[in-house]
Amino acid sequence: MSYSLSSVTLRANNSAEGLAAVGALWGDVTSGKLPLLFDSEGQFQPGVSPVSLYHNYAGDERGDYDLTILAASSGFFAALEEKAAQGTYRKYEAEGEDLSACARNAWALVWADQQSGVLCRAFTEDFESTVPGAYTKDGKDRCFLYIAVKP
Template identity: 45%
Template sequence: MTYRLDKITIRLKNDEAGINKINELFEDIVSGKIPLIHDSNGKLIEGISPISEYSNYESDETGNYDLSVIAADKEFIFHLEKLADEGVFKKYIAKGADVNEAAIKAWNQVWNDDEIQRTFDKDYESTVPDFLTKDGKAHCYLYIGI
């Protein structure tokens, strides 16, 4: 019997221990140790991408929150795009040499945006590694609830 998860959630904070938990979680997902984008036999599932969902904020970005990694299909991403077009989310895009650099650049845009009124309800992040892009750079797309 094979199986796969649809979502995995951890509770953390934006500190060194929290960042280490995030890195470990993504290593386990990408390697197939956690069957989110792979099935339980280690086979990569086509058409599925890991999307991070930030929710259940204790306060703001300085407090505890839930990070859920969702096995998302293209329809989920199209839905996020539609909600961004409708003004539910503000979209931020950044490129980098690797996924960490792209994500840091995108989050810095959010943290330096003095005009945004964040809801701290739900935010989403889609990070695409450099080997999957046409320009050879990693891309990070953030959808921040406003």
């Protein structure tokens, strides 16, 4: 009998060691070692996209946080778009040469807006989704962030 996970969580931070642990977790998910995108038999789960949920912040981006990788369906993204339209989240989008560069570029935008006072983060739940160029109309890798804002 095969099984799959709906999420997996890691306590991390933005130190070199924390980011290495995050990278290792993503490696386990994308390789199928952790059956989130694939079931325990190695079969890809259609309609599932991986999404990072950053939550349980110990303070701000300099402290510890929980990273949960979710197996999300298309309806999940529609709900995030609605929350962004309502002003609960601020949406950021960036491109890059690869998925890591996309994520770095997107987070740089967040931190610049935060530092300038344009963005007042709530540090409750933030979401990240990266899309390889093979799945975009223009062939470019993209990263989408939905950052919770203070009311």
